[in-house]
Amino acid sequence: MSGFAYINGVLHADGVALTSIADAVGTPTYVYSSTILERNYRNYEMAFGGQNLGIHFALKANSNLAVVGLLGRFGAGADIVSLGELKRALAAGIPASKIVFSGVGKTREELTAAVLAGVAQINVESEPELDVLDQVAREAGRRQRIALRVNPDVDARTHEKISTGKRGDKFGIAYNDVISVYRRAAGLAGLEPIGLALHIGSQLIDLTPYKNAYLKIAGLVQEMRGQGLSVTALDLGGGIGITYKDESPPSLEEYATIVCDTVGNLGCRLAIEPGRSIVATAGVLLSRVVYRKSGASNDILILDAGMNDLIRPSMYGAYHPIQPVVQPASGATLTEIDVVGPVCETGDTFARARLLPPLYADDLVVFGAAGAYCSSMSSTYNARPLAAEVLVQNDRFDVVRSRQKVEAMFANEHIPDWLGQIARDDETVVRKRA
Ligand code: LLP
Numbered sequence: 041m042s043g044f045a046y047i048n049g050v051l052h053a054d055g056v057a058l059t060s061i062a063d064a065v066g067t068p069t070y071v072y073s074s075t076i077l078e079r080n081y082r083n084y085e086m087a088f089g090g091q092n093l094g095i096h097f098a099l100k101a102n103s104n105l106a107v108v109g110l111l112g113r114f115g116a117g118a119d120i121v122s123l124g125e126l127k128r129a130l131a132a133g134i135p136a137s138k139i140v141f142s143g144v145g146k147t148r149e150e151l152t153a154a155v156l157a158g159v160a161q162i163n164v165e166s167e168p169e170l171d172v173l174d175q176v177a178r179e180a181g182r183r184q185r186i187a188l189r190v191n192p193d194v195d196a197r198t199h200e201k202i203s204t205g206k207r208g209d210k211f212g213i214a215y216n217d218v219i220s221v222y223r224r225a226a227g228l229a230g231l232e233p234i235g236l237a238l239h240i241g242s243q244l245i246d247l248t249p250y251k252n253a254y255l256k257i258a259g260l261v262q263e264m265r266g267q268g269l270s271v272t273a274l275d276l277g278g279g280i281g282i283t284y285k286d287e288s289p290p291s292l293e294e295y296a297t298i299v300c301d302t303v304g305n306l307g308c309r310l311a312i313e314p315g316r317s318i319v320a321t322a323g324v325l326l327s328r329v330v331y332r333k334s335g336a337s338n339d340i341l342i343l344d345a346g347m348n349d350l351i352r353p354s355m356y357g358a359y360h361p362i363q364p365v366v367q368p369a370s371g372a373t374l375t376e377i378d379v380v381g382p383v384c385e386t387g388d389t390f391a392r393a394r395l396l397p398p399l400y401a402d403d404l405v406v407f408g409a410a411g412a413y414c415s416s417m418s419s420t421y422n423a424r425p426l427a428a429e430v431l432v433q434n435d436r437f438d439v440v441r442s443r444q445k446v447e448a449m450f451a452n453e454h455i456p457d458w459l460g461q462i463a464r465d466d467e468t469v470v471r472k473r474a
Pocket of ligand 1: 098100101119142143202239241242243244277278279280313314315316317352356412413417
């Protein structure tokens with residue numbers, strides 16, 4: 041059995057019952073299916089079959105070492121945006137020669153580490169960054185391959201918080217400035233400009249913005265070549281959107297056709313940086329109902345997972361499917377329930393008036409499509425430890441991140457000596473009074 045499905049009335053991840061994971065590891069726990077991870081990755085390979093395409097998994101979607109390591113085993117490279125992600129990618133076994141470094145605010149320290157590690161490409165987003173990188177590379181005695189990230193001024197028609205390619209967004213170099221910055225980069229001893237990069241947004245359901253952006257890039261490449269500049273690599277940004285509720289994303293074949301039709305004949309080495317569409321559907325967040333109580337209009341289901349574990353509903357108004365782990369009886373009545381977490385703010389609401397079968401304290405539920413931007417965006421707000429993570433392969437599973445110990449959360453905090461003194465003084469006062 042592969043993926044998430046009911047077997048004998050219990051929801052399984054591949055061949056493992058989620059009830060046994062909850063028993064062994066507790067909740068909340070992220071559970072990932074190796075089968076779906078592999079399928080999602082191979083789908084990209086197949087859709088672009090035959091083309092010279094680099095697939096760099098965007099670690100920001102999920103940077104668990106086991107997840108990244110598994111994708112690396114399939115042949116994926118990595119798209120990283122921080123020193124932390126660089127270290128994670130390397131620790132997961134992704135060779136530096138398959139790592140692309142993106143991001144609008146890379147520090148000198150981060151650039152130095154990337155250059156010294158020998159990353160394949162750094163996508164530069166501004167002239168000041170260009171100068172710092174040139175200096176860093178020269179100091180290291182290297183010539184760093186770079187691409188310039190272009191802001192193509194295209195509306196990705198996605199959630200405003202994850203739209204990145206419009207004029208005025210903080211990302212990339214303005215379309216009209218790209219050629220002059222590229223020419224300048226070509227004259228810097230520490231840098232070897234090889235091409236252009238773009239990323240217009242995430243969770244794209246409509247391919248038209250991609251098409252428009254790629255056409256603009258193709259035009260730019262031709263203009264640059266006309267001016268004697270060498271452009272041999274194009275990084276086309278993140279992957280396509282997925283279905284959380286009722287979205288109908290394009291197929292990868294349709295996406296590949298757009299790529300082929302727009303930039304396929306330029307003779308460039310192409311790369312993409314998908315995150316969400318590789319890992320989202322490969323993961324669920326497993327959680328237990330703590331209480332069910334009656335509310336003003338609907339009953340309220342209070343889970344042991346909170347907005348610190350899964351912030352997307354609170355942050356983007358995102359929808360995640362919720363389903364019980366024990367399959368409801370056929371014909372079970374569905375009622376509208378509010379589903380919330382234990383965190384002390386109303387924003388910690390996963391769903392309002394969600395139609396669900398009967399669910400009560402101690403029942404297990406999962407949030408679907410939770411493999412991307414869920415665990416990687418989690419926090420310890422309310423001093424709640426980071427959830428455990430489990431990777432399933434066929435009928436075995438491994439805890440690939442153990443639940444954070446509460447003490448580990450504050451192990452690097454420190455009470456100043458003088459505060460300790462105040463505490464002792466207070467204690468003495470209290471004791472004297474008594
Ligand atoms: N490359 C770059 C430069 C990016 O900024 C991103 C995502 C990707 C690749 C991967 O895009 P994808 O294939 O996942 O669409 N936290 C938000 C998503 C933020 C995406 C930011 N950039 C969410 O939960 O929806």
